[in-house]
Amino acid sequence: MTKQSNVKILFGANVKYHRNxxxxxxxxxxxxxxxxxxxxxxxxxGLRNLSLENIYKISKALGVKMSDLLDFE
Amino acid sequence: MTKQSNVKILFGANVKYHRNxxxxxxxxxxxxxxxxxxxxxxxxxGLRNLSLENIYKISKALGVKMSDLLDFE
Structure with a gap:
């Protein structure tokens, strides 16, 4: 079960994965x-509690959907 | 194609849909x-550019995954 505190870390790991x-x-x-x-x-x-619009910017730059960066549940 | 300006509106509509x-x-x-x-x-x-952790809180309260609230792309 994802805990709130892990959300930033899991999101960050997804960004790094797709960037690499x-x-x-x-x-x-x-x-x-x-x-x-x-x-x-x-x-x-995993240090940033980023906003909806920054999630959007990063997902577009990585060529993935926003939901792809949040698929850790 | 989702535009950045629509992200807040589309997310808000998803929250309302699941709440109803x-x-x-x-x-x-x-x-x-x-x-x-x-x-x-x-x-x-659609007036709030909310954070990752608030997206998490709302998704848990609605009993859905975070990615479910961002599935408009």
Missing amino acids: RLKISQEILAEKTNLHRNYIGEVER | RLKISQEILAEKTNLHRNYIGEVER
């Missing part, structure tokens, strides 16, 4: 999303 | 999520 699958760097993902590189790093480490 | 499916009021959903009733109303009207 595409063989792009955090810098490139930052550019594609217009978000700061440090922010992308923090998202991947 | 369960036949519970916004007040009850607010109590179950420990979020304010006005906030729930604003989410359903």
